[in-house]
Amino acid sequence: MSEKIRVLLAKPGLDGHDRGIKVIAAAFRDAGMEVIYTGLRQTPPMIVEAAIQEDVDAIGVSILSGAHMTLFPAILDEMKARGADDILLFGGGIIPDDDKEELEKMGVAKVFTPGATTEDSIRFLREAVTARKTRSD
Amino acid sequence: MYDKKFIEKLTAKLSEWDKVAAHSRQKKSRPRFFTVSSVDIDELYTPDKVTGGDNGDYYFANLGLPGEYPYTRGVHHTMYRTRLWTMRQFAGMGTPQQTNQRFKYILASGGTGLSTAFDLPTLMGYDSDHVRSLGEVGKCGVAVDSLADMEILFDGIDLGKVSTSMTINSPASIALAFYLCVAEKQGVPFDKVRGTLQNDILKEYIAQKEFIYPPRPSIRLITDMMEYCTRNVPQWNTISISGYHIREAGATAVQELAFTLADGFQYVESAIEAGQNVDEFAPRLSYFFNAHSDFFEEIAKYRAARRIVAKRMKNKYGAKDPRSWLCRFHTQTAGCSLTAQQPENNIIRVALQALSGVLGGTQSLHTNSMDETLALPSEKAVKIALRTQQIIAHESGVPNTIDPLGGSWFVEALTDKMEAEAEAYFEEIERRGGVLACVEEGFFQREIARSAYRFQMEIEERERTIVGVNDYVEEDEKIDIPVLRIDPQVEKDQSAFVKKVRAERDPEAVKAALAKLRAVAAGKGNTFEAILDCARVYGTLGEMCDVLREEWGEYVEPPSAMVAS
Numbered sequence: 025m026s027e028k029i030r031v032l033l034a035k036p037g038l039d040g041h042d043r044g045i046k047v048i049a050a051a052f053r054d055a056g057m058e059v060i061y062t063g064l065r066q067t068p069p070m071i072v073e074a075a076i077q078e079d080v081d082a083i084g085v086s087i088l089s090g091a092h093m094t095l096f097p098a099i100l101d102e103m104k105a106r107g108a109d110d111i112l113l114f115g116g117g118i119i120p121d122d123d124k125e126e127l128e129k130m131g132v133a134k135v136f137t138p139g140a141t142t143e144d145s146i147r148f149l150r151e152a153v154t155a156r157k158t159r160s161d
Numbered sequence: 162m163y164d165k166k167f168i169e170k171l172t173a174k175l176s177e178w179d180k181v182a183a184h185s186r187q188k189k190s191r192p193r194f195f196t197v198s199s200v201d202i203d204e205l206y207t208p209d210k211v212t213g214g215d216n217g218d219y220y221f222a223n224l225g226l227p228g229e230y231p232y233t234r235g236v237h238h239t240m241y242r243t244r245l246w247t248m249r250q251f252a253g254m255g256t257p258q259q260t261n262q263r264f265k266y267i268l269a270s271g272g273t274g275l276s277t278a279f280d281l282p283t284l285m286g287y288d289s290d291h292v293r294s295l296g297e298v299g300k301c302g303v304a305v306d307s308l309a310d311m312e313i314l315f316d317g318i319d320l321g322k323v324s325t326s327m328t329i330n331s332p333a334s335i336a337l338a339f340y341l342c343v344a345e346k347q348g349v350p351f352d353k354v355r356g357t358l359q360n361d362i363l364k365e366y367i368a369q370k371e372f373i374y375p376p377r378p379s380i381r382l383i384t385d386m387m388e389y390c391t392r393n394v395p396q397w398n399t400i401s402i403s404g405y406h407i408r409e410a411g412a413t414a415v416q417e418l419a420f421t422l423a424d425g426f427q428y429v430e431s432a433i434e435a436g437q438n439v440d441e442f443a444p445r446l447s448y449f450f451n452a453h454s455d456f457f458e459e460i461a462k463y464r465a466a467r468r469i470v471a472k473r474m475k476n477k478y479g480a481k482d483p484r485s486w487l488c489r490f491h492t493q494t495a496g497c498s499l500t501a502q503q504p505e506n507n508i509i510r511v512a513l514q515a516l517s518g519v520l521g522g523t524q525s526l527h528t529n530s531m532d533e534t535l536a537l538p539s540e541k542a543v544k545i546a547l548r549t550q551q552i553i554a555h556e557s558g559v560p561n562t563i564d565p566l567g568g569s570w571f572v573e574a575l576t577d578k579m580e581a582e583a584e585a586y587f588e589e590i591e592r593r594g595g596v597l598a599c600v601e602e603g604f605f606q607r608e609i610a611r612s613a614y615r616f617q618m619e620i621e622e623r624e625r626t627i628v629g630v631n632d633y634v635e636e637d638e639k640i641d642i643p644v645l646r647i648d649p650q651v652e653k654d655q656s657a658f659v660k661k662v663r664a665e666r667d668p669e670a671v672k673a674a675l676a677k678l679r680a681v682a683a684g685k686g687n688t689f690e691a692i693l694d695c696a697r698v699y700g701t702l703g704e705m706c707d708v709l710r711e712e713w714g715e716y717v718e719p720p721s722a723m724v725a726s
Contacts, residue, residue, distance in 0.1 A: 038281035038297050040370025043410045046610045047617045063723055089281055094296025120644050138501040138534045139630050141621045
């Protein structure tokens with residue numbers, strides 16, 4: 025792939041646990057991606073607006089507070105409403121298996137849970153973004 | 162510690178031994194011998210490795226006796242032979258009614274203190290019916306919007322008998338105000354109320370990130386509350402200066418030690434600047450550390466903490482009361498060390514971590530539940546965690562003697578190294594303009610992020626083994642742990658309840674109390690007294706925080722704090 029992957033990383037909700045997302049941001053940068061990290065306490069409209077402005081290929085969100093079943097759907101709805109549902113949404117956090125399945129059915133491309141490596145997410149993102157680009161070409 | 166002749170003999174013996182060992186040394190069972198904090202550990206520790214070498218004064222200057230300066234061996238003369246540590250399990254979820262039930266369960270199972278976890282909206286100063294609370298109510302802890310919720314939370318629990326810890330920071334004064342109002346209603350005088358407020362805002366900017374206002378007015382909230390408690394609630398531990406979250410965010414043991422103590426010294430300096438007498442407030446300061454997986458490194462950390470605090474409080478801040486010199490601390494096992502894979506293994510991790518806390522001389526301990534990386538802990542997991550402490554206390558024999566590892570050349574050498582490295586950080590913080598400047602400039606945040614990234618890379622490159630994660634992996638593992646879920650009804654009930662409280666109180670009294678709080682916040686006076694008056698008339702947490710937000714503004718992290726250095 026010649027073009028660099030552009031990815032927006034965001035922390036929605038009130039949760040302040042940012043260890044994971046900062047590790048991911050550093051790993052994605054080291055893997056040659058363009059990373060925009062929004063910082064904490066972003067509402068779904070703020071995240072989707074930033075993703076459109078920054079013209080990203082993917083949005084990655086991290087939620088460790090248990091509010092994932094509220095926040096992921098709200099982001100998906102906002103993406104649809106703004107016509108931004110061509111952007112890939114993925115995420116990670118403390119998310120039980122049942123919820124993970126439900127979220128992936130709903131349209132979240134992938135949910136990573138504790139123990140996943142940065143390599144897993146880099147590989148996933150490269151493949152998924154390439155697949156989307158080929159499909160839309 | 163030893164005479165010259167002994168050291169000479171030892172050096173000669175060591176060089177002979179080294180030649181023989183060289184043969185075995187060519188083969189290594191692993192590429193590096195290093196701690197969880199990535200600190201390399203020597204093959205062998207001998208008496209000459211302990212600072213001071215043959216200096217006979219070393220023992221009294223650096224170790225001394227338990228209960229005596231510099232307290233390296235413990236804060237009490239007889240330690241656990243007189244009183245075991247407090248087994249304090251952190252709990253809180255859903256509605257105040259549900260948490261009240263859990264509290265009663267903990268007390269009935271032999272827990273000796275309560276520890277309250279609040280939900281994120283409470284910690285961020287929003288009522289349950291606020292739009293930003295959506296999906297978060299009752300999830301990470303209990304929702305407390307007003308005095309009415311605190312009344313339910315401690316229903317049937319005598320506040321004159323129990324000691325309660327409340328993990329809350331930005332709105333800490335408000336939580337304490339609600340608690341004191343409950344005591345007032347139970348007829349318990351304020352000087353009989355015992356407990357601890359976390360109230361450590363500096364580590365929020367550094368690690369946990371649940372801040373509301375900018376640092377400087379936040380510090381005022383804390384010093385005002387300290388001043389009030391010194392006069393009226395003398396048994397209350399006003400701040401629990403916390404390294405726990407700094408460590409969870411990815412710091413090394415030395416970073417946890419240095420940044421936490423630097424925060425503590427900042428509170429001391431701020432209170433002195435506000436005109437308070439160090440010996441009046443310092444005895445109520447306590448600390449809170451993490452117990453991570455590297456057994457000896459953790460023990461050395463606790464011992465070094467006691468020594469550093471004693472030396473600074475006495476020599477730098479001129480405290481004369483020995484109680485001001487004490488680093489009393491709570492310990493919690495490391496949530497970040499637990500794995501979602503083969504979660505039962507976490508019971509063993511927690512047991513080892515808890516043992517390091519006890520060998521390190523902790524005053525109280527929380528042991529994590531094995532299922533925490535999956536969801537909120539279930540009752541069974543909470544009970545096993547508590548039983549782990551009871552087994553250490555009653556079966557292991559560890560509490561029989563004080564500081565059993567004192568005099569271990571390894572532990573003493575590591576303790577000295579920790580102290581020296583923490584001192585180097587204090588100098589760097591000073592050079593960068595002090596703790597507040599370092600927070601605002603993102604120094605701590607970048608240092609921690611760098612350590613977190615290094616740790617993750619060590620795992621991914623398999624330089625570091627985590628059982629069940631990057632080695633001894635069970636493919637197609639089925640996790641058989643019941644997951645506790647918070648019913649979405651909690652959010653609806655809690656929102657309805659706060660609306661009802663607002664509708665039923667005296668509106669004029671609330672208006673007047675909030676106006677008073679605004680005037681004090683904008684000008685002079687004690688903010689804690691104004692908050693207590695709002696709490697009494699059922700002003701809500703969100704209303705009080707809104708007033709302060711309007712007067713002081715909201716803090717946004719600088720971009721320099723959002724990257725690894």
